Amino acid sequence: MNDLIHWHNNTIGQRAAEALNRNNFSAKYFTDRQTAVEYILRLIPRKATVGMGGSSTVMELELWKLLEERGHELFNHNKEGLTAEERNKQRYKQLTCDVFLTGSNAITLTGKIVNRDAFGNRVAAMIFGPKKVIIVAGINKxxxxxxxxxxxxxxxxxxxxVKRYEMNNPCLTTGECIDCNSPARACNITTILSRRPPLTEIYVIILGESLGF
Known part of the structure; x- marks a missing residue:
């Protein structure tokens, strides 16, 4: 059964990467996380400032830890102990960092990148600002x-x-989005990257395993 799942992941992952490349993104599919992590680190210049988009996938791969060890200045609004004002300062700094590292909510087999944000800092940085954007996604996306x-x-x-941040929204009760009108609503901005924006290098790394959510 594992061989069958491996075959299916590879087939779907490679199709998605090929479609992304046709849409002018720089996409690669990897079967194992170690090779993917090594590739991501090669994409990031040694002295680059790095914005972190709050991705659970990036956290699972411990990329933030590896980048800290290399001495990068990280702009991470999810860092523990930050006040609300400090979190917002980190979000604004992400818009002008050298490299923006993030995940994605979904990647289509037609080569489009779909995301939904509460504040918009993640999707804004993915589109324009940082010269280089690296998007990491598991096959589940x-x-x-x-x-x-x-x-x-x-x-x-x-x-x-919403559960991750304990936001007071109806989906904490329903377990699914009901298109609420809550003051703490997390689904305010939806973006579709249909083609690569001309002034932004965008690298998409797809891994053949489930990562994040």
Missing amino acids: VVRDFKEADERIKMHAAPLN
Whole structure:
């Protein structure tokens, strides 16, 4: 069974990477995380400032730890002990960092990158500001099209992120997005990167395992 899952992950992951490349992104599919992590580190110049988009995938790969060990200045609004004002300062710094490192809510087999944000700092930095953007996604983020991307965000990404931050939204009770009007609503901005923005280098790394949510 593991061989069958491995075959399916490889087939879907490679298709997604090929579609992204056709849309002018620089995409690669990796079967193991160590090789992927080594590739990501090679993409980041030694003295670059690095913005962290709050990605659970990036946290699972411990990229923040490796970058700290290399001496990079990190702009991470999820760092423990920050006040609300300090978190916002980190978010603004992410817009002008050298390299922005983040995850994605969904990547389609047609080569589009779909994300939904509460504040918009992540999607803003992905589009324009940092000269280089690195997006890391597990195979669980690959979907057929925008309809499936929207469904996975509503059923998985949105409620899990709300629970992660203990935001007072209805999906804490329902376990799925109900398109609420809560003051703490987490689903305010949806972006679709259909093609690579001309002034931004965007690298997409897809891993053949489930990562993040």
